[in-house]
Amino acid sequence: MTASADGDVDATDESVVYDLAPGCTTEDVEEGARYHATVNGVVEYGVFVDCSEHVSGLVHDSELSGDYDVGDELVVELLDVRENGDLSFTEVSVDSPRTVTVDPGERASVDDLAERVGSTVHLDGEVVQIKQTGGPTLFQVRDGTGVVPCAAFEEAGVRAYPEVDLDDAVRVTGDVERREGALQLEVDELHRLEGEAETEVRERVEAAVAETAAPADVEPLVDWPAFEKLRDDLREVAEYLRRAVLDSRPIRMRHHADGDGMCASVPVQVALENFIAETHEDAEAPRHLFKRLPSKAPFYEMEDVTRDLNFALEDEERHGQRLPLLLMLDNGSTEEDTPAYRALDQYDIPVVVVDHHHPDPEAVAPLVDRHVNPYLHDEDYRITTGMMCVELARMIDPSLTDELRHIPAVAGLADRSKADAMDDYLALASEEGYDEDDLQDIGEALDYAAHWLRYDSGDVLIEDVLNVGGDADRHAELVEFLSERAERDVDRQLSDALPHLEYEKLDNDAHLYHIDLDEHAHRFTYPAPGKTTGEIHDRKVQETGDPVITIGYGPDFAVLRSDGVRLDIPNMVSELDDELPGAGVSGGGHLVVGSIKFVPGMREAVLDALVEKMGDAELDESLRSTLVQDD
Numbered sequence: 001m002t003a004s005a006d007g008d009v010d011a012t013d014e015s016v017v018y019d020l021a022p023g024c025t026t027e028d029v030e031e032g033a034r035y036h037a038t039v040n041g042v043v044e045y046g047v048f049v050d051c052s053e054h055v056s057g058l059v060h061d062s063e064l065s066g067d068y069d070v071g072d073e074l075v076v077e078l079l080d081v082r083e084n085g086d087l088s089f090t091e092v093s094v095d096s097p098r099t100v101t102v103d104p105g106e107r108a109s110v111d112d113l114a115e116r117v118g119s120t121v122h123l124d125g126e127v128v129q130i131k132q133t134g135g136p137t138l139f140q141v142r143d144g145t146g147v148v149p150c151a152a153f154e155e156a157g158v159r160a161y162p163e164v165d166l167d168d169a170v171r172v173t174g175d176v177e178r179r180e181g182a183l184q185l186e187v188d189e190l191h192r193l194e195g196e197a198e199t200e201v202r203e204r205v206e207a208a209v210a211e212t213a214a215p216a217d218v219e220p221l222v223d224w225p226a227f228e229k230l231r232d233d234l235r236e237v238a239e240y241l242r243r244a245v246l247d248s249r250p251i252r253m254r255h256h257a258d259g260d261g262m263c264a265s266v267p268v269q270v271a272l273e274n275f276i277a278e279t280h281e282d283a284e285a286p287r288h289l290f291k292r293l294p295s296k297a298p299f300y301e302m303e304d305v306t307r308d309l310n311f312a313l314e315d316e317e318r319h320g321q322r323l324p325l326l327l328m329l330d331n332g333s334t335e336e337d338t339p340a341y342r343a344l345d346q347y348d349i350p351v352v353v354v355d356h357h358h359p360d361p362e363a364v365a366p367l368v369d370r371h372v373n374p375y376l377h378d379e380d381y382r383i384t385t386g387m388m389c390v391e392l393a394r395m396i397d398p399s400l401t402d403e404l405r406h407i408p409a410v411a412g413l414a415d416r417s418k419a420d421a422m423d424d425y426l427a428l429a430s431e432e433g434y435d436e437d438d439l440q441d442i443g444e445a446l447d448y449a450a451h452w453l454r455y456d457s458g459d460v461l462i463e464d465v466l467n468v469g470g471d472a473d474r475h476a477e478l479v480e481f482l483s484e485r486a487e488r489d490v491d492r493q494l495s496d497a498l499p500h501l502e503y504e505k506l507d508n509d510a511h512l513y514h515i516d517l518d519e520h521a522h523r524f525t526y527p528a529p530g531k532t533t534g535e536i537h538d539r540k541v542q543e544t545g546d547p548v549i550t551i552g553y554g555p556d557f558a559v560l561r562s563d564g565v566r567l568d569i570p571n572m573v574s575e576l577d578d579e580l581p582g583a584g585v586s587g588g589g590h591l592v593v594g595s596i597k598f599v600p601g602m603r604e605a606v607l608d609a610l611v612e613k614m615g616d617a618e619l620d621e622s623l624r625s626t627l628v629q630d631d
């Protein structure tokens with residue numbers, strides 16, 4: 001309610017009598033407050049009074065001290081607002097009343113609060129977070145157009161309105177304020193809605209959420225029939241993520257820590273952070289509701305999920321946050337991911353996957369809510385995750401389009417995609433001033449930065465390398481510096497490793513190169529074993545022009561690269577696991593590029609069996625495409 005009187009008005013001050021303006025409704029009254037009323041009807045059991053055109057009720061005989069006729073005036077106190085909306089009053093006598101006029105509060109929506117700073121409004125919505133601070137209790141309330149913090153003060157550090165829970169439908173009456181640039185409501189009154197009022201508000205919120213969550217209808221950057229099959233899946237994910245934002249559900253993103261994984265994750269990160277900022281009045285919301293983290297392994301490790309779960313539970317406990325949604329990018333499609341997903345399932349944390357690694361849909365489907373993968377539509381890894389996620393990011397925030405036009409080409413080169421669309425993507429990047437060497441350098445720089453960032457996301461650094469939202473001059477110099485360092489380190493690694501490369505010709509005539517990286521490569525530096533193996537492999541493919549397989553191994557792992565050989569690494573891993581009891585073989589990756597693990601004491605047996613299987617594989621010139629660097 002808007003009380004127009006000088007100074008602060010205390011509703012519990014018994015000398016205050018409110019005079020409701022004609023337009024006031026029951027939303028403007030409060031139990032225990034006193035009102036000027038006019039009798040509009042006399043019945044056997046009492047009198048009916050009007051406080052405004054919309055506020056009327058009964059003063060029961062037992063609550064009346066005088067005799068009244070229609071048109072008489074009296075002062076009443078509001079006893080009760082029943083669920084059906086009926087009001088009951090008691091007559092009071094006030095010695096020297098102080099009359100305060102009340103104007104009707106206006107119903108506001110979150111997206112128009114900025115125009116109402118300084119006024120009192122009603123906001124109907126749903127509570128999406130309750131955080132107890134050292135001062136007030138902060139209720140984050142959404143109405144479908146956005147989310148606003150509503151500060152209710154009971155006593156410092158004491159929970160206000162303890163009867164109100166997360167997800168309740170509520171009506172907030174409060175003053176619109178701007179605090180440190182951000183809008184909030186200073187709560188006068190907050191109550192839980194029930195019955196019809198609740199149903200009506202929930203329906204209104206859901207309709208507004210559905211409208212706001214709808215993804216932008218953007219045309220793909222390039223015309224590409226293979227990609228069309230994935231477009232609806234990506235739209236669904238865009239809507240799912242926008243809805244999560246409107247639910248104030250935190251999003252935790254995990255991505256493969258390589259070039260394609262970064263090209264996938266950064267655009268979606270920027271898009272989601274923008275959408276969070278757009279829909280949340282709390283300036284800290286993007287920081288609280290989004291987190292990007294690299295995964296070192298090409299799958300979701302138990303170590304990572306345990307950390308993620310632990311953070312989520314702490315945030316829930318400390319900040320009243322919902323449990324998050326997990327968004328896996330360029331990762332997350334295989335059986336190896338399922339133990340981690342099961343851990344999340346203990347807490348019903350939803351999982352969304354966008355990936356182009358060879359999937360195991362049977363293992364993964366029961367545990368993930370959305371799974372986008374070209375293999376599920378008879379396409380393959382050539383559609384890289386970066387290509388998909390640039391379109392996903394544009395569906396979430398179409399204003400990013402111009403900044404992202406060079407990213408699919410970086411992703412494609414980093415993953416050595418031989419997609420039909422690569423020419424178009426390169427042309428698009430060239431329009432933005434990037435030639436193929438520039439794009440290769442960005443990929444190398446990303447790889448190098450990711451290596452040294454280890455478990456950090458390096459948000460600003462990576463945005464500068466990708467030139468998304470950063471300073472273009474800084475970008476060029478940084479990429480040059482990082483890519484030159486990367487190249488120098490690769491050259492050093494190869495010049496020390498190559499003299500120790502061993503060779504044999506397989507039964508199928510493919511060339512096999514293998515090297516003990518533990519003995520003959522620098523350890524704990526760049527490039528790591530996966531990248532080292534890939535670089536050796538590339539040189540041999542170029543030198544020979546024939547089908548080539550390269551194995552780089554350590555005490556308990558082997559990295560596999562192949563060109564022109566019809567390998568099925570996930571299948572070989574499961575066969576080795578069956579055939580070699582006690583070897584503990586696990587791993588996978590793409591069909592023809594991957595990595596496996598085993599127990600050190602069985603290394604020789606595993607490698608021998610592996611080489612034998614590779615010698616049995618068919619050659620296939622059409623498979624001349626090397627892939628991702630799976631570290």
Ligand code: MN
Binds near residue numbers: 261356
């Ligand atoms: Mn990839």
